[in-house]
Amino acid sequence: MAAECELLAKCGFFKKYAESKDLACRGFIRQYCRGDGQASCKRKEYRQKHGSAPSDDMMPSGQFMSA
Structure with a gap:
């Protein structure tokens, strides 16, 4: 793990x-935040590319939570 x-x-x-x-x-938290999916987290990718954090509602998959 x-x-x-x-x-x-x-x-x-x-x-x-x-x-x-x-x-x-x-499931996202288990996979991306605490699991093997960290390297493919789109939030990390966004932060590296833009120098700032994405919206809180952007999931690690890159999709957005629907209200």
Whole structure:
């Protein structure tokens, strides 16, 4: 099992959705934030490309949470 993502403390998605009961959110957090999907996290990619964090509602997959 991979270590937790080094950006969790400042990740808006994680902060906003870590306590969510939504199964999709929990799956993303398990896969991307605490699992082997960290290297393919679109939030990390966005941060590297733009020098700032994406919207809190952008999921690690690059899609956005629907309201």
